[in-house]
Amino acid sequence: KQEVTQIPAALSVPEGENLVLNCSFTDSAIYNLQWFRQDPGKGLTSLLLIQSSQREQTSGRLNASLDKSSGRSTLYIAASQPGDSATYLCAVIGNQFYFGTGTSLTVIP
Amino acid sequence: SAVISQKPSRDICQRGTSLTIQCQVDSQVTMMFWYRQQPGQSLTLIATANQGSEATYESGFVIDKFPISRPNLTFSTLTVSNMSPEDSSIYLCSVERTSGAGELFFGEGSRLTVL
Numbered sequence: 001k002q003e004v005t006q007i008p009a010a011l012s013v014p015e016g017e018n019l020v021l022n023c024s025f026t027d028s029a030i031y032n033l034q035w036f037r038q039d040p041g042k043g044l045t046s047l048l049l050i051q052s053s054q055r056e057q058t059s060g061r062l063n064a065s066l067d068k069s070s071g072r073s074t075l076y077i078a079a080s081q082p083g084d085s086a087t088y089l090c091a092v093i094g095n096q097f098y099f100g101t102g103t104s105l106t107v108i109p
Numbered sequence: 110s111a112v113i114s115q116k117p118s119r120d121i122c123q124r125g126t127s128l129t130i131q132c133q134v135d136s137q138v139t140m141m142f143w144y145r146q147q148p149g150q151s152l153t154l155i156a157t158a159n160q161g162s163e164a165t166y167e168s169g170f171v172i173d174k175f176p177i178s179r180p181n182l183t184f185s186t187l188t189v190s191n192m193s194p195e196d197s198s199i200y201l202c203s204v205e206r207t208s209g210a211g212e213l214f215f216g217e218g219s220r221l222t223v224l
Contacts, residue, residue, distance in 0.1 A: 032211035043115070043201055043218040044152075051211075089151065093211040097142075101151040
């Protein structure tokens with residue numbers, strides 16, 4: 001069974017800092033990988049989708065990379081802002097969707 | 110993307126009662142899913158809501174506890190029956206807009222607290 005791990009579980013950074021969130025998965029036979037943002041008590045907002053044939057995707061200050069062979073994805077956030085504070089989850093798409101436990105990010109003004 | 114409306118957004122319920130959560134999508138979708146997110150944990154798939162037929166439940170979830178309806182391609186309901194405090198969770202409706210595209214969109218979630 002696919003296992004998805006996100007490290008660290010929590011991260012606190014000062015405003016303006018660049019940061020990287022990590023997502024690891026055990027089975028490299030995936031179709032896509034998707035990054036989400038979740039605000040407390042709310043649903044998930046899709047940030048980026050990386051298809052298995054791609055190595056990265058960019059949207060604004062966000063850049064996500066995918067290395068299937070090593071079972072890793074990273075989400076890079078440039079020039080972090082307090083509004084980026086949220087939990088970030090990755091989901092690996094194989095025969096079904098497998099979610100990580102998330103990284104709780106706090107950006108300190 | 111898809112616009113997904115869920116209601117209620119939150120509720121406080123008494124032990125032993127049942128609550129129905131509604132999910133409305135702004136366009137026809139093939140795949141609709143219901144997830145549960147217990148406090149501090151990740152998402153767990155409850156079932157796939159199938160239009161015109163019984164939902165497909167994941168291991169550990171049964172129809173008597175979580176009956177699901179899907180009368181058409183834009184609407185689904187999830188009922189949490191005979192609730193206990195252990196059912197306190199966020200319940201999330203999700204759609205895969207294009208079947209097999211491997212991209213999920215979520216509603217705002219329904220936060221249930223059972224006393």
